[in-house]
Amino acid sequence: MRLPPAVTVHGLEHVRIAVATGRPVTLLSAPGAGRFAGASWWQALLEAGQGGAAGTLDLLDCGAAPAHALEAMRIGLRGIVLQRTAPGWERVAAIAVETGVRLLSDRPSSLDLAVRGAERRLAAWVADEPDDRPVGLG
Numbered sequence: 001m002r003l004p005p006a007v008t009v010h011g012l013e014h015v016r017i018a019v020a021t022g023r024p025v026t027l028l029s030a031p032g033a034g035r036f037a038g039a040s041w042w043q044a045l046l047e048a049g050q051g052g053a054a055g056t057l058d059l060l061d062c063g064a065a066p067a068h069a070l071e072a073m074r075i076g077l078r079g080i081v082l083q084r085t086a087p088g089w090e091r092v093a094a095i096a097v098e099t100g101v102r103l104l105s106d107r108p109s110s111l112d113l114a115v116r117g118a119e120r121r122l123a124a125w126v127a128d129e130p131d132d133r134p135v136g137l138g
Contacts, residue, residue, distance in 0.1 A: 004057055005126045006110035014113040015049030023126040024055030026079075028110050034062030034080070039072035061107060066092045073101050081107050 004024035009015050018025050027050075029042055042060045050056055059079040062069040064086040072080050073095060082092055084105035096103035111118050111125040 003108050004055060005128055006059070006108040007122065007125070008110045008112040008114070009045075010114050012045060012049050015045060017113060017119060017122065018126075019050055019053040019056060021123060021126045025057075025126050026108065026110075027056060027058040028081075028107065029059065029061045030114075031061050031107065032063035032065075034060045034068040034072060035065045039068065039075050039077055042072070043075055043077060057102070059102070059104065059108075062086075069103075070095070073099055078102060080104070 004026050006026040006028045007014075007018040008028045008030060009018055010030055015027060018027055027046065029037070033042065039060060042058075046058050050058075057079055058077070059081050060072050060077055061081040062072065064083040066082060066086045066088045069080050069082040069086075069092050078100070079102040080096070081104045082089060086092070089105070093103055095101075111121060113119060113122070
């Protein structure tokens, strides 16, 4: 299984814009957002912005912070980015496999909606073929 095109979102408006394309999309948090904003923030943002959008995958980037990745799994998030150099990465990866969480060690390439002009490029971005990264341990 491949990742739908990834879009980096920074808030509710970005989530709504990405989901409004009607195409499968991977909602990707800002780099390290799991550390500075937290898993509960990401979960609330997704719930408020997706409205049950089909084909949407979400990934919280926890940088090199395994405790934040574990918290994300504990509250039920299903997709996490955690740098392979993070302490205890192997243990986090084993828990992810046991619980069915998608864990990537690298951020997929993405269109960052905070970048000027990105919104104009969004339709073409999500119309492209899915990223060739497998959904799962990366």
